[in-house]
Every structure is written in C-alpha cells, then in structure tokens.
Amino acid sequence: MISGGMNHISLWKGMSGTSMPNWDDVLKEQERWDIVAYIKTFSGLDKPAKGPIDYKNQIKSSKESIEKGKETFKKMCAECHGEEGRGDGTKKLKDDLGFRTWPRNLTKPWTFRVDNDPKEIYTRISNGIPGTQMPSFADPTSKKTLSDEERWNVANYIVSIADDVKRPKDDTVLKAIRVEGELPDKVDDPKWSVAESTSFYMIPQIIAKERFFTPSLDSITAKAFYNGKEISILLEWDDRTKSIPGDEKAKEIAEGDVLEDSVAIQLPVTIPEEMEKPYFGMGDSVRPVNIWQWKSGKKDASEAIKLLNANGFQKVEQRDAGKTGLRATGIYNNGTWRVVMKRQLATEEKGKDIQFEEGRYTPISFAAWDGSNGESGSRHVMTTWSWLLLKPATPKSTYIIPLIVVVVVFGGELLLARSSRKKI
Ligand code: HEC
Known part of the structure; x- marks a missing residue:
C-alpha cells in the first residue's frame, strides 16, 4: 500500500479510490519497509497476534x-x-x-x-x-x-461476482457502432448488449480550485451507437449512494447534505486537425468545449440535461439543449447508475456544437459527481481525454495509423499527469 501500483493500469498509482499516493518513486525500498515496521507499532501489530x-x-x-x-x-x-x-x-x-x-x-x-x-x-x-x-x-x-x-x-x-467489463484496459477508444433504424434512448433497451464497452479510470479534480482529494467514484464504462441522424451514448458507473436532494433514505447515509449525483461528457466544439485537443479541464480560450451534464434530482427529463459551452473554468455559457436534440435519462439500480445521452450528429449552430462525422476520432472525456460525498461544482472525478470513434460499417485499413497516434498521444499524457503530481 505504501509503494502503490497494485497491479492495475491507472493514471493513479496510489491506493485505489483514495488520495493515498504511491511512494515507490520517492522512498527507497528499505525506507518503505522501515515505515511498515514503524506503523505496525501503532496498533500493536508488530507482535504476532x-x-x-x-x-x-x-x-x-x-x-x-x-x-x-x-x-x-x-x-x-x-x-x-x-x-x-x-x-x-x-x-x-x-x-x-x-x-x-x-x-x-x-x-x-x-x-x-x-x-x-x-x-x-x-x-x-x-x-x-x-x-x-x-x-x-x-x-x-x-x-x-x-x-x-x-x-x-x-x-x-x-x-x-467480479465484473471485468468495468475494469479499465489499455484500449481507451470508445467505439460507436453504426446501426440502422432507431437508436436506443432507454438504459434498459436490450440493443445495448451488442454495443462495445470501454471503461475509463476517473481521478479527482485537482487542477482548479476548489481541489478534491476524497473521491468515492473510480471508473466509468461507456457504450455508443449511431445512425445517419443521431448518436446515443450509454454511461454506467458504480456509485454507492443514490443521491436525490430531499430523499430521506439518502440523507441517512450521506456525508453532509445530499447533493445531486451527476455525470458529464466533454467534447471539443471543433475536431482538432492536428490531434491537438482543448485543455482537458473545461477547454481554453482558443479551443472551446461542449459539456453535456445530466443531474439526478430533476423529475422532468428536459430539465435533467444541461448543455454548456466553456472556454475554461471561468467562461461558461449555458445553451438551449433542446435545439441540438440533446436529451438524457437515467436509472439507479443496486449501486449502479445508467444514463443515456442522445444528440443529433449535426446541429444548426455549426460553430458552437461538435459536428459528429463517421470515421473521425473525436476527443471525449467524462466527469462524475457523487452527491452523497459532498461533490458539486469543481469537486468531482474526471477522466483525461480519450477518443470517440464513429466506427464505419465496413472497416478500412486507414484506421490503423490514427490508432498509433492515439497510443503515442495518450501515453504522453500519462507521463504529464505523473510528473505534475510530483510537483504538488
Ligand atoms: C458492518 C459492515 C460490514 C459487514 C457486515 C461486512 N463488511 Fe466487508 N467490508 C466492510 C468495509 C467498511 C470494508 C472496507 C475496509 C477497508 O479496507 O477500508 C470491507 C471490506 C471487505 C473485503 C476486503 C476486500 C479487499 O479490499 O481486500 C471483503 C473481501 C469483504 N469486505 C467481504 C465481506 C463479506 C463476505 C461479508 C459477509 C460475510 C462482509 N464483508 C461483511 C464492511 C462490512
């Protein structure tokens, strides 16, 4: 636990689900064993029980x-x-x-x-x-x-009961599958069983104030379909509490006030030509992002989804989600939230919304909030940029090259995330 890196592929090499970092890069092996011996004396565990x-x-x-x-x-x-x-x-x-x-x-x-x-x-x-x-x-x-x-x-x-689908793997490309006919807009539509799952680690937001160190959510799994008109994305993440403000049951186990559970998808407004992505914390001044945010507390489905355009943390504009055909529904069951978000591939305001194209790699990232763990605003967990690919019905060999770029770019980001932690 002191060394970290417990056999999982993660941006976070410390103890899963906690802010306890790994020390194998800071302390020598003997120093770590010495600490183990010392810590055991606190509880009397140094003597065989x-x-x-x-x-x-x-x-x-x-x-x-x-x-x-x-x-x-x-x-x-x-x-x-x-x-x-x-x-x-x-x-x-x-x-x-x-x-x-x-x-x-x-x-x-x-x-x-x-x-x-x-x-x-x-x-x-x-x-x-x-x-x-x-x-x-x-x-x-x-x-x-x-x-x-x-x-x-x-x-x-x-x-x-181990659920390996939820375990984030090396492949971080979410592949949307092309289907003919209507796309599922319900979380329990049996069609979802044929979509491909991709899982991502979520790490606490520690870039902008107020920073966040006590996460309770650790990963998110996504699936996607598209047809000639729309795209539909299913998000599934384990959350120990169904948090709806005012709910008596939620109040009993919440840490402090019950806030809303929430999930968001972030996409760049324009697909970058050189694979250069916006800053992953809500975009930057030259590269704005679209944020689709769903919240658990609204009965009316049209109020549960918000469309935001952001040019960084400080410059956020709320837009009319209905105009882009964006809608969402969510259901909680035995520790898992499932939320479907659906939008038109193309919208009227081309300069303000991402326009989805078959065969293109689009940066995508996710964020989630556990309302019973005091999470709201900048206190939440998030992924770094991954990719969404609207997979063409017939695969072509040309997709191999972008995939290599993806690996190189993503690998670089891992290094960045690691070295920035050391500076904290
Ligand atoms: C009173 C609450 C409570 C009950 C009852 C309980 N657990 Fe736990 N269990 C916990 C908590 C809390 C943890 C996490 C402890 C930690 O590591 O911080 C845990 C951890 C575990 C782990 C450890 C997993 C790991 O990290 O290695 C296993 C396995 C487990 N429980 C199995 C069970 C089984 C099987 C039962 C029933 C026979 C059970 N628990 C009953 C609260 C409980």
Whole structure:
C-alpha cells in the first residue's frame, strides 16, 4: 500500500479510490519497509497476534458452493456491501478513528487491498480488517460468526461476482457502432448488449480550485451507437449512494447534505486537425468545449440535461439543449447508475456544437459527481481525454495509423499527469 501500483493500469498509482499516493518513486525500498515496521507499532501489530490462517479445508468453487455463498452473503454482508456487492449498503460507516469509510465494492477486485484470490477473501472474512468496520466472522466472541464452510462458500461467491467489463484496459477508444433504424434512448433497451464497452479510470479534480482529494467514484464504462441522424451514448458507473436532494433514505447515509449525483461528457466544439485537443479541464480560450451534464434530482427529463459551452473554468455559457436534440435519462439500480445521452450528429449552430462525422476520432472525456460525498461544482472525478470513434460499417485499413497516434498521444499524457503530481 505504501509503494502503490497494485497491479492495475491507472493514471493513479496510489491506493485505489483514495488520495493515498504511491511512494515507490520517492522512498527507497528499505525506507518503505522501515515505515511498515514503524506503523505496525501503532496498533500493536508488530507482535504476532493469532496463529497463521489455516487453509486446509478450502472448498473448491462450484455452482453449488457459489449458490450457498450467495445466500450467506444476503444475510450477513448485504447490509454493508449492498444486495449485489457494489458497496451500496444501507449503513453509515465510520472507522475506529471516526473517519467516514465506504464498504468495498466487491465486484471490482482490482481495487482490493491485495487481490481476489479465494484465500485472500477467506482471510478478510475470517480476520476482518482491523481498524475498519469490516468485522471478523470467525471470532467466537462476536455476535455474527460463520462456520469454516460458510466462509469458503461466501469467498467463492465473491470471486464469482467480479465484473471485468468495468475494469479499465489499455484500449481507451470508445467505439460507436453504426446501426440502422432507431437508436436506443432507454438504459434498459436490450440493443445495448451488442454495443462495445470501454471503461475509463476517473481521478479527482485537482487542477482548479476548489481541489478534491476524497473521491468515492473510480471508473466509468461507456457504450455508443449511431445512425445517419443521431448518436446515443450509454454511461454506467458504480456509485454507492443514490443521491436525490430531499430523499430521506439518502440523507441517512450521506456525508453532509445530499447533493445531486451527476455525470458529464466533454467534447471539443471543433475536431482538432492536428490531434491537438482543448485543455482537458473545461477547454481554453482558443479551443472551446461542449459539456453535456445530466443531474439526478430533476423529475422532468428536459430539465435533467444541461448543455454548456466553456472556454475554461471561468467562461461558461449555458445553451438551449433542446435545439441540438440533446436529451438524457437515467436509472439507479443496486449501486449502479445508467444514463443515456442522445444528440443529433449535426446541429444548426455549426460553430458552437461538435459536428459528429463517421470515421473521425473525436476527443471525449467524462466527469462524475457523487452527491452523497459532498461533490458539486469543481469537486468531482474526471477522466483525461480519450477518443470517440464513429466506427464505419465496413472497416478500412486507414484506421490503423490514427490508432498509433492515439497510443503515442495518450501515453504522453500519462507521463504529464505523473510528473505534475510530483510537483504538488
Ligand atoms: C458492518 C459492515 C460490514 C459487514 C457486515 C461486512 N463488511 Fe466487508 N467490508 C466492510 C468495509 C467498511 C470494508 C472496507 C475496509 C477497508 O479496507 O477500508 C470491507 C471490506 C471487505 C473485503 C476486503 C476486500 C479487499 O479490499 O481486500 C471483503 C473481501 C469483504 N469486505 C467481504 C465481506 C463479506 C463476505 C461479508 C459477509 C460475510 C462482509 N464483508 C461483511 C464492511 C462490512
């Protein structure tokens, strides 16, 4: 945890979902081990506590074991980890020092403290995680205990719910698929199952004031379709809380006031010829951006979506979304928001809106706000620029070259993001 870089491809090499940075580039290996030894003395963990964990009764994963584990999970774990394990529990949790903590989203093993090997999960269930609300289920003095067999079955269940689609990969091009006929404008339209998913890491916004260091959202997954007239983009992201201002249930577990959950897509107004993109924090004076922002609190769908044009943080103009055909709807279910945004490919005000073209690589980035985590305005998470490609129906070899450019440009951005962190 001190070294960071836990086996995931990320702009953020520190601990997932937190502002704890990696120290492997600042401290020597021996220095890091010395700190480990020192930190262990705080809690008395420098002296061996219990004997080593015994794995000899491990139950091999099977359909039956997973089914049994699922039953136990619903009874013993769902109140904190949520019905489907996405950390959307119904309890407000604080750690031993009184700081707000969020239960782990168990469908994202790449954010785990170690990994999701069944033995690791069994260890956490048996021992708990000291200092946090994650209890031990093998402690005879505790109210809630599970037999050895139950702990292995529930560990097998947790391995089975890993959702690899949500794990950001090296490919950061969102490919819109061409279809004939109407585009889906509902989140649960079965057509979405044939679209290609691309997932992106989201990192806290730390460029503009007020900076943000305590994120609760970490990635977003997108899919897209287009036809001769319109483009439709589905955004899916795990959020532990459905935040609607005024909602009693949301108030119980929120950190402070319940603000709205929100998501936004950012696109340049003109597609850059030289692959030169606007500044990724809301554009710059010469390269304006379009921002499509959806918010959770509005009943009327036409009020839930806003169209903004920005030339940097200070110069933001609100425009009429309806004129461009921009609309959006969203649904929350068991820890996941799904929002569809739809717009015409071409609009009337050509100088003010992005005009989508088949076969073109268009820069695209995303931002999201968790309203129960005090996020609004500049306090949010975001991706850097990625690419949206309106994939032609028949692939041509000419698309190989832009792809190489994408890799080079994106790779450069990673380095930039890394070196700017060191200066903070
Ligand atoms: C009272 C709330 C609570 C209950 C009940 C609970 N957990 Fe947890 N669990 C947490 C919290 C909070 C964390 C995150 C601790 C941390 O690392 O900060 C966590 C972390 C975990 C992890 C660690 C993942 C990693 O990072 O390695 C696993 C696995 C896990 N829980 C499984 C379970 C299972 C299985 C059950 C039921 C048998 C359960 N939990 C019940 C609150 C709870």
